[in-house]
Amino acid sequence: MGKRAFAFCICPIVTAFRTLTIIPVPGKETDDFPLSIGGFPLVGLFLGGVVSLFYCVVQPWTASMSSLFVLLALATESFLTGALHLDGLGDCADAFPGKSNRERILEILKDSRMGTFGICAIVFDLLFKFVLWSFWFEHGRISPVIISLLLSRTMQGCLLVTMPNVRKDGMASAFAGNHLLRHKLLAILVLALVTAFSFFFSPTTFLFIAMLLSAAVVTVLWAVYCKGKIGGITGDCLGALNEIVEVTVPLTAAVLSTDVI
Secondary structure (H helix, E strand, O other): OHHHHHHHHHHHHHHHHHHHOOOOOOOOOOOOHHHHHHHHHHHHHHHHHHHHHHHHHHOOOOHHHHHHHHHHHHHHHHHHOOOHHHHHHHHHHHHOOOOOOHHHHHHHHHOOOOOHHHHHHHHHHHHHHHHHHHHHHHOOOOHHHHHHHHHHHHHHHHHHHHOOEOOOOOOOHHHHOOOOHHHHHHHHHHHHHHHHHHHHHOOOHHHHHHHHHHHHHHHHHHHHHHHHHHOOEOHHHHHHHHHHHHHHHHHHHHHOOOOOO
């Protein structure tokens, strides 16, 4: 029974890391892939820890050096995730604008080639994150960046268990499951735990509420948009959501943080 409980807790985390990063985590993967959404925020926390290391290293240096370390932190985060979410954002930017035919959209999403819209979306996304991370590095508060990495992966899990998956052979298909009750309850539990962690980690209660609401609002809007376009989600939609939340959360905090910096 002990081994079963251990496998129930650890195997989903192994699957989460193997799916969302390029890190060769040892161990057995879970047989119930939707349960791995419980490990998604841990991936975000790990990436937040990596970014925090760069933040700690830059502290003894002058402010002019912070941009270099922000760039290194951003490059490392993108490398560790295999640019998986950036690829999803680019594919969605190519497929969704101006396309009304569902089959055509799905065809573009499946195409490995990147178009002009997709390249522009990735470039602007990275620029936004670079500016926002630089803002928080320079003001000595890294928590909004870490919270954005946590919430982005958490919102992915929430989207997985609430939206239909429109492709049977895509990456998201293994995680979408049948939207069983235990998966929905797990998503609620994970969201509650991440919310509690973010509350104690946030600079102020006001910023905590603002960041959480901003992540929830863009997730709902993105879910509605994807539902209207293709009737559900794909793995690319999840990747795009991750990038949207990673930009929205620190941006919201930066706009509303004049009284705490």
